[in-house]
Amino acid sequence: MERVLKIDPANAGVRLRRVLDQSLGPQGAEVSVDGAPAGVWYDPDRNPWKRLAESDFEIAPALLRGKSSIRVDFTPRGGSWSIGELRAFSHVERLIGESPGKEK
Helix, strand or coil, X not given: CEEEEECCCCCCCEEEEEXXXXXXXXXXXXXXXXXXXXXXXXXXXXXXXXCEEEEEEEECXXXXXXXXXXXXXXXXXXXXCCCCEEEEEECCCCCCCCCCCCXX
């Protein structure tokens, strides 16, 4: 499973957030960013009554520097893997009152 996501090129790391279906049981996947390993995303919970949940995964800045988009691959590790929605949140440092895109 592959997704392309836009990110801020001035990021200091990125947080991925997915909506998953907990009724499918424990879920795990190896994550790679533009072909480089980024770690394992694992959610051990199973809940058939409160099925939808959010889960976060942090990507190290070294895999992201200067990029405005990333290709993220998920390789399930034995069992189910679900993504109802996937979003990328760039960690950026901004001065108070500074707006995105404003030159210093």
